[in-house]
Amino acid sequence: MEPWRPSPRNPMDRIDPKTFRFHFPNLLYASGRKLCYLCFQVEREDYFSCNDSDWGVFRNKVHPWARCHAEQCFLSWFRDQYPYRDEYYNVTWFLSWSPCPTCAKEVVEFLEEYRNLTLSIFTSRLYYFGHPNYQQGLRKLWDAGVQLDIMSCDDFEYCWDNFVDHKGMHFQRWNLLNDCDFLAAELQEILR
Incomplete structure (x- = not known):
């Protein structure tokens, strides 16, 4: 029997406000938040307007026999939607968790495949930031040219x-930026 592989699927258009408020705050320790949300925007160099197929939201899929992280869902979807390598793309991700080591490796391999693509990742939280593998x-990702940063208030408002x-x-800050400065400093230290 062939192993299960993630297949392209359609992204969600939008997420619920309660889901956003629960899953996106910059918390140092975010217990109970096992899902990862990836809000994305794809811009072509030819035109910078986004239509319905150029933005959306992925959430990780968890199956008892295999997992498909939100990053993997996006990569699979992108390969299906944009098979041509002769156009230039700017891709922006807003993630509720930073990528795990496996996803980081897959993203780097993807960027080697799509040399005509730039990727910016704005993350709300750092996933296991104290572990060397993470x-x-x-x-x-940084060495592969990915722009990495912690989400700011402007990023949260843009996502909203x-x-x-x-x-x-209307967008309200709530307590989205609890540990923003600390996480930004941690990320800068990691990327040195």
Whole structure:
């Protein structure tokens, strides 16, 4: 029997406000938040307007027999949606958790395959930032040319406006930026 592999699937258009408020705050320790959300935007160099197929949200899929992290869902979807290597793409991710070492490795391999693509990752939280393997994964992404940063208030507001089904509710900071400065300093230390 062939092993299970992630297959392309359609991203969600938007996430629920409660889901966003629960999964996206910059918390040092975020217990109970086992899901990872990836809000993405794909821009082509030819035109910088985004249509429905150029943005969306992925959430990790967890199966008893295999997992597909949100990053893997995006990579699989992108390969299916954009098979051509002759166009230039700017891709931006807003993640609730930074990539794990396996996903970091797969993203680096993906960038070697798609040399016509730049990737910026803005993450709310650092996943196991004290573990050397996770730090090494972030350094590999950085060395591959990925822009890495902790989400700022402007990033949260951008996500709220573009990826949350807010039904006209205005963005409020709530407590989204609890540990932003600490996480930003940790990330800079890791990337040195």
